[in-house]
Amino acid sequence: MMWSAIKAFMIKELKLTFRSKANIFWIIAWPAIWLLMTAYVFVPPATGQPMTLKVGVVNYDVGSTSPFNGTTFIHILNESEYRGAKLFQVKIYDNETMMLEDIMKGRLDGGFAIPTGFGKDVIFGQAKLKVYVGARSPQSAQITESILRGFIQGLNNGISIRKVNETMKYITIYSEKYMPKNITIPMAGNRSWMEFMKDWMMGLVSPINASFQDVKPKALVERASILGWYTFGAIGMSLLYSGLIIGSTMAVREKEAGTLKRILASPATSTDMLIGKTLSGLITLGIMSAVIIILGVYPCGAKIIWSPSNQAHWLAILLLILVSIMVIGIGMILSLIARTVESASNLSVVLGLMFAFIAGIWFPKWWMPAWMRVLADVFPATWAIDGVRSALIYGVGAAELTPTILKVLVATIISYLIGIFAYKKTLRRYVMA
């Protein structure tokens, strides 16, 4: 092995790579486009923030003197908040026809039609209320309906509790006058008759008083973490097709340039060429990954954890190096069937993108049908990228990452060794041609 030859190959490859506009497109522009589209189209800046629904209201209960009426309902709509964000943006309409037209044109998420006597009926009976749910998309209709139902249920509960409290005031006054003092009720236990009555009525209003507590991991719901997930998806995708191109064109590029025989006639060996080109490929993929991370963090706002003192974070870098070598090895295997630079590049891009999309690298694997998830489970590049994500987004420790590294290491050694065999065979074929 000759270091000066390895260095010569490395420098030559890096210069040729970064002087080609097509390469710059695939290495920098393509992942950047995907990442920016993801950050500003598919995971827009409002992602992870509480939603504010645009709702219309037609209030026919305008002349009511009741302490609770249509105007009170609109006031509650305007003041309702969830995690510091207004739940509704209210627009008042004169009639339902105009409001419905706006809902149907997608200008509103939903609407309420408050009938005459609404407030009086709320206090003294059961009020009617028309709720319209818009459908800008199947998902948004589901979310809108859930929010509107939740709001009405919450309002119902609040009103019911106030009504129970008001009712209890009257029951207390009249029971002291008319009820016998020594009355006992089965199942009341130690409670007094009055306490039992109140609990009974509260049970009618809300039989289950559930309490909800937010315990979802932030990494799964925060936009910054979602973008971190996609940033490594972009790295995985780019590593796949770029690595495959580097591996599959390693020998054929020299053959097409007419330089192969001259190289083989020099004191440098085919192993020097292999090592030089692999190292330049790793540097290229490293630069590409760094650029994607910078793009992910700065213009897109991805959150990636990094601490030089954290062992797991260095292991994540090791995983990226291993997956790069593995993919270059797979690319070298492709050179057995792709005999021109054009066919090798096309095959690499198609296979790279296909695997990125179906093997859980760009799209989360839980989005996919069960049969496709099997592919993601057995594809070593997916193990590696998931390992990197678990360390640099979810904060998994070194111990938890070690089994993944061992699996990826074995896969890398196997694919690179088969790749070397394919590379040597390809060279022999070209020399004999």
Add this chain to the structure above:
Amino acid sequence: MKADICLVVKDVSKRFGDRVAVDGVSFTVHKGEIYGLLGPNGAGKTTLLNMIAGIIEPDSGEISVDGLNALDPRVRGRVGYCPQETIVYDNLTGLENMMFYAGLHGLSGNHVKRRCRELLDRMGLSEYADKRVKTYSGGMKKRLSFAISLIADPELLLLDEPTVGMDPRIRRSVWESILRLKEEGRTIILATHYMEEADELSDRVAIMDSGKIVAEDSPENLKNCYGPKAVIDVEFAETIKDPKVIIEKIKPYASGGGVIYKDDTLRIHVDNPDIISPKVISEIVGEGMKLKTLKITMPTLEDVFLRLTGRRLAEE
């Protein structure tokens, strides 16, 4: 091995599947000599050079360079190979290409850069050293390839079709470069299908056909031994519709039956041109054909090839 022998090729054969590329070839090249391998495309010249360069292994026979087997890694440093294809990268500058190949020979550093610039200067490329090769002409790329083959200061240079596709002016300048390299004491194996090139440059020429050497000697001796005494070139004023008729008429006058018609010209091998020329004119006029020019010239290596193989080099 004698001290002045640079290359020995002994009974070398190479097959690619069913095709025999090189068939029992033997020759010896002395130091400081230009040895031409003349033959049409497919004669086995490139395969032979690839085996001398150690790129491919012969199926049988032996090749030694300065007493070392051609497959010995030490030989690679002593041989400068300039294949038929241009061996340069379009997106690197001339100097970067040179430095790349220097690296493959284990050379690096500022003194190597200086040497690369010197070589570029010798090839008339110093102005273009820092320009990308994609801006070079075909001739410039070929000269750069030459410069590259000299990086490691080789004792033996293998030049495969060095002037193919070049215009006559550039071809002449490349020939001058090759002769300068000979003056420096280098041994050169020149594979070509241009007979003028082999004739002009080579000390000795091996004529190859179908993987075999059919004759080997100095160009003069080859012409004396295998060529006719003279050649009559008859150029017609118009294209002959059926040249077979006139060929059959002329054949009895030709030495060894050597008559060929190509590009409106009839080439006739003769032993006594003074007597034959008037007869040739008479036959042509008798057939109602119009003569444009008639020249009596000395035979070339092409005529030798024609005599030995029955075919023209240029036909291949």
